[in-house]
Every structure is written in structure tokens, then in C-alpha cells.
Amino acid sequence: MVALKIDGIATSVPDGTTILTVAKKLGIWIPTLCHHDVLTPYGGCRLCVVEVTLDGATQIVSACTYAAADGIEVQTCTERIIGIRKFIVEMLLAEAPQAEVLQDLARDLGVTPPERFQPRNELCIACGQCIRACREIVEVSAIDFAHRGYERVAASPFFQRSEDCIACGTCVDICPTGAITKRDIPAGEKAVVADGINITGPARIIDNWKVGLALKQCEKCGEHFAPQFQLDHFSKRASLPDDFFNVCRQCRT
Numbered sequence: 455m456v457a458l459k460i461d462g463i464a465t466s467v468p469d470g471t472t473i474l475t476v477a478k479k480l481g482i483w484i485p486t487l488c489h490h491d492v493l494t495p496y497g498g499c500r501l502c503v504v505e506v507t508l509d510g511a512t513q514i515v516s517a518c519t520y521a522a523a524d525g526i527e528v529q530t531c532t533e534r535i536i537g538i539r540k541f542i543v544e545m546l547l548a549e550a551p552q553a554e555v556l557q558d559l560a561r562d563l564g565v566t567p568p569e570r571f572q573p574r575n576e577l578c579i580a581c582g583q584c585i586r587a588c589r590e591i592v593e594v595s596a597i598d599f600a601h602r603g604y605e606r607v608a609a610s611p612f613f614q615r616s617e618d619c620i621a622c623g624t625c626v627d628i629c630p631t632g633a634i635t636k637r638d639i640p641a642g643e644k645a646v647v648a649d650g651i652n653i654t655g656p657a658r659i660i661d662n663w664k665v666g667l668a669l670k671q672c673e674k675c676g677e678h679f680a681p682q683f684q685l686d687h688f689s690k691r692a693s694l695p696d697d698f699f700n701v702c703r704q705c706r707t
């Protein structure tokens with residue numbers, strides 16, 4: 455166990471506990487963007503910065519990656535910290551002004567629409583949650599970061615159709631800004647997946663990764679419930695019987 459103080463509250467936590475976790479347990483709000491409880495901490499957005507003081511020396515660290523240590527004193531809401539968070543939200547807001555999560559944070563932190571940064575008007579803020587979810591939860595690694603610095607975005611390999619994406623939609627669900635879109639195309643309907651790639655439903659399209667996959671039909675209710683490629687992936691990973699996904703989840707229970 456390690457003993458620390460956070461916003462003046464003394465507490466003890468097991469070794470390795472992050473400051474963010476300690477703060478949550480104590481009901482102290484620290485804003486986050488790239489953090490998700492089920493994913494490996496990444497420390498990319500820096501919105502969760504806090505001040506950590508030990509032996510008279512103070513440093514700024516990201517609460518989602520910094521492990522609590524014996525004797526440290528953490529301040530989560532100083533003027534300096536608020537200033538840094540405002541600056542980060544201002545930059546991100548220029549990048550993705552339509553993102554509701556950023557609009558909410560801007561409101562909470564009193565950030566006005568940015569003027570000093572060139573607007574990019576995109577939704578991806580390079581938090582990497584989709585990439586980590588694809589790798590750690592789905593175990594596929596169909597996407598990764600492309601470019602560097604300001605141009606950094608989540609992308610399929612070479613921005614071409616991802617051969618590995620199983621169109622499960624985990625990236626869509628976990629994205630905090632709604633930057634990734636998924637469409638289920640009804641039977642017989644034609645749709646454009648990307649330039650030169652067309653598909654006829656029943657199919658699922660993940661637009662960002664230029665993927666369109668045919669949907670499997672439930673043998674009982676007839677619903678087209680999931681891409682066959684996705685079902686093959688999960689069958690193999692969980693060593694399920696060949697006929698396990700012949701019916702949808704509702705018909706199996």
C-alpha cells in the first residue's frame with residue numbers, strides 16, 4: 455500500500471493504482487478524453503493533468519497513467535491545471551468543433567470558441583480509443599495511427615480498405631466524438647462503401663475503414679444479424695461449434 459494526499463484528503467491505495475482511480479474513489483472529478491476503464495491507459499490527450507508534489511518539487515503529470523506513490527501530494531484543480539486543461543480543450547475544439555463531448559467540456563471549463571488555432575473541422579481527435587479497443591478487446595488490430603503531430607488520425611492501413619476489420623462496431627461504440635460511422639444496409643439495397651467499392655445488402659459498412667461485409671441471416675427468425683467474417687473470427691477465438699452462429703443471440707436464448 456502507498457499513502458498519499460489528494461486535494462488535502464489523506465488516503466492509502468494498493469501499489470500501482472493510478473491517481474485517476476484514486477480520485478474517482480474519493481469522488482474527485484478529473485476530466486478525461488482518451489481514457490477508458492477497460493483499455494490500457496494511453497496518456498495521449500493530457501486533459502487529466504494534475505500537480506504532484508514530492509519533497510518540495512512539483513511536476514505536472516497525467517492522472518490516468520501516473521501511479522500513486524508514498525508521500526506525494528496531488529492537486530487536481532489549481533489555477534495552473536485549469537489553464538492547461540482550457541488550452542487543451544481549445545486546441546481540440548478547433549480540431550473537432552462538432553464533437554459534443556468537447557462542447558460539453560468547453561462549457562464546463564468556461565472555454566470560448568477558439569480563434570488562435572486553425573480549424574480542422576474533423577471529428578477524430580487522435581485519442582486512440584478505437585485503436586486500443588480493436589487491439590485489446592476485439593484482438594484484431596485492423597487500424598492504427600497514421601501521420602504525426604497535428605495530422606495524426608486513426609486510420610486503416612494506407613487509408614485503404616482494411617482487410618482485417620470484422621465490422622463489429624466496437625470502434626464506433628467507444629469513439630468519444632462520433633468520428634466513426636457504421637451503416638447496416640437492408641437486403642437488396644445497393645450502397646457505396648468507398649470510391650470504387652460497392653456492395654449490395656444485407657451488409658454492414660464501416661465507412662472510416664472502407665469496409666463492407668455481408669451479414670449472416672438467422673436460421674430461425676430470418677434477421678440479418680452480424681457479418682459472417684465477424685462470426686468466423688469469434689467462433690475461432692472461442693473455439694465454438696461450427697453451427698453456433700446459425701441462429702442469432704435472441705433465438706439462442
Ligand code: FES
Pocket residue numbers: 485486487488489496497498499500501502503516517518519
Ligand atoms: S485522459 Fe489522461 S491523458 Fe487523456
